[in-house]
Amino acid sequence: MSTQIELPEERYADELAALAAGDTGPRPPGWRLTPRAVVQFVMGSAPAGRGKIAITPKYVGDPGLVERCVVTLAGQRGLMLVGEPGTAKSMLSELLAAAICGTSTLVVQGTAGTTEDQLRYGWNYAQLLAQGPSEDALVASPVLRAMETGRIVRIEEITRCLPEVQDSLVSLLSERRIAVPELGDKSVAAQQGFAVIATANLRDRGVTEMSAALKRRFNFETVDPIADIDAEIALVTRQTKLALEAASVDRAVDEVVVEVLVTAFRDLRTGVSREGWTVEKPSTVLSTAEAVAVSTSVALGSAYFPAHADGIRTLPGHLLGVVRKDDAADAGRLRGYWDAVVRRRAEDGQRTWRTLWQQRDDLG
Numbered sequence: 260m261s262t263q264i265e266l267p268e269e270r271y272a273d274e275l276a277a278l279a280a281g282d283t284g285p286r287p288p289g290w291r292l293t294p295r296a297v298v299q300f301v302m303g304s305a306p307a308g309r310g311k312i313a314i315t316p317k318y319v320g321d322p323g324l325v326e327r328c329v330v331t332l333a334g335q336r337g338l339m340l341v342g343e344p345g346t347a348k349s350m351l352s353e354l355l356a357a358a359i360c361g362t363s364t365l366v367v368q369g370t371a372g373t374t375e376d377q378l379r380y381g382w383n384y385a386q387l388l389a390q391g392p393s394e395d396a397l398v399a400s401p402v403l404r405a406m407e408t409g410r411i412v413r414i415e416e417i418t419r420c421l422p423e424v425q426d427s428l429v430s431l432l433s434e435r436r437i438a439v440p441e442l443g444d445k446s447v448a449a450q451q452g453f454a455v456i457a458t459a460n461l462r463d464r465g466v467t468e469m470s471a472a473l474k475r476r477f478n479f480e481t482v483d484p485i486a487d488i489d490a491e492i493a494l495v496t497r498q499t500k501l502a503l504e505a506a507s508v509d510r511a512v513d514e515v516v517v518e519v520l521v522t523a524f525r526d527l528r529t530g531v532s533r534e535g536w537t538v539e540k541p542s543t544v545l546s547t548a549e550a551v552a553v554s555t556s557v558a559l560g561s562a563y564f565p566a567h568a569d570g571i572r573t574l575p576g577h578l579l580g581v582v583r584k585d586d587a588a589d590a591g592r593l594r595g596y597w598d599a600v601v602r603r604r605a606e607d608g609q610r611t612w613r614t615l616w617q618q619r620d621d622l623g
């Protein structure tokens with residue numbers, strides 16, 4: 260048996276061990292690696308010499324951004340990653356946590372129902388009733404555990420939490436201590452290495468409403484979609500290959516499908532085709548993460564259904580599924596893209612685009 264999702268600290272355990280072995284420089288208190296090695300883990304690198312291993316490139320984007328994230332955490336400030344959905348904010352926070360403190364599992368998922376207890380501590384009520392408040396009955400939140408052990412805690416989608424819940428982080432981040440008045444003068448002080456990485460989606464619109472006090476405790480970094488088309492194609496190809504392997508499907512990734520798919524996603528995401536023609540943008544986010552999901556579905560469909568061996572023919576149906584989930588009008592925008600961009604490329608004699616144009620009816 261193997262788990263469905265491996266944690267980065269498990270999946271890349273050999274890379275982390277190799278980086279730690281040769282990592283002799285000064286490091287921030289409580290860190291497992293030097294800042295440089297952390298950036299190397301996230302961005303990847305070729306083998307550094309004989310007998311050395313290659314570090315897989317993981318985050319595709321600006322190394323400067325990753326360096327700034329690392330510097331923020333080294334300075335014990337909160338790090339706030341903001342951006343559109345599907346730009347690898349969560350992935351980046353996991354990778355940083357795994358490299359810096361060895362675990363990415365201390366996490367609080369922010370929702371409208373997140374309570375202060377989930378950021379501080381709660382009680383095991385059976386024990387509380389039986390014995391009264393005791394260390395044993397205390398249920399530490401991931402934040403408290405991160406403080407006690409000098410690790411990184413991740414707070415996902417922080418702007419979805421109610422303002423008063425967000426504000427309970429303010430005192431915690433400035434005092435770097437959680438008091439437990441129920442246990443007399445017990446309080447837990449943050450050990451060296453403790454830091455917070457929060458993520459926030461711009462689509463949630465809550466970022467500007469975050470209280471000034473909380474904003475001041477974080478350094479903000481905006482994570483943008485992948486700028487370079489070749490890098491995005493390479494990433495989607497790599498991820499699709501991994502997904503096929505995970506499904507035990509012995510099949511090569513159809514590179515033509517990935518190229519067409521990434522091109523269409525970028526045209527629709529940016530509102531301009533690569534030729535410079537205007538495209539009406541759907542309101543749905545067409546992120547790289549969505550491109551990976553569609554590419555994987557197309558590849559698995561081709562593997563499991565021989566009738567769909569030519570994956571390109573199933574692409575319109577998958578795209579329709581993606582754009583229609585937020586806004587029914589997006590289906591019309593997708594047809595507009597077909598009638599303008601796909602048709603012109605087909606008329607220019609581009610074979611795959613001709614196939615796509617022939618599937619126009621699949622868009623309803």
Ligand SMILES: Nc1ncnc2c1ncn2[C@@H]1O[C@H](COP(=O)(O)OP(=O)(O)O)[C@@H](O)[C@H]1O
Pocket residue numbers: 317318319320342343344345346347348349350351458484485494498547548549551
């Ligand atoms: N710049 C990028 N580098 C690497 N992977 C990316 C990038 N952008 C998107 N992805 C893909 O998107 C997936 C999901 O991203 P995720 O971290 O959940 O996004 P977010 O938290 O921003 O919504 C990643 O696992 C990866 O497959």
Ligand SMILES: [Mg+2]
Pocket residue numbers: 348349350415458
């Ligand atoms: Mg996320």
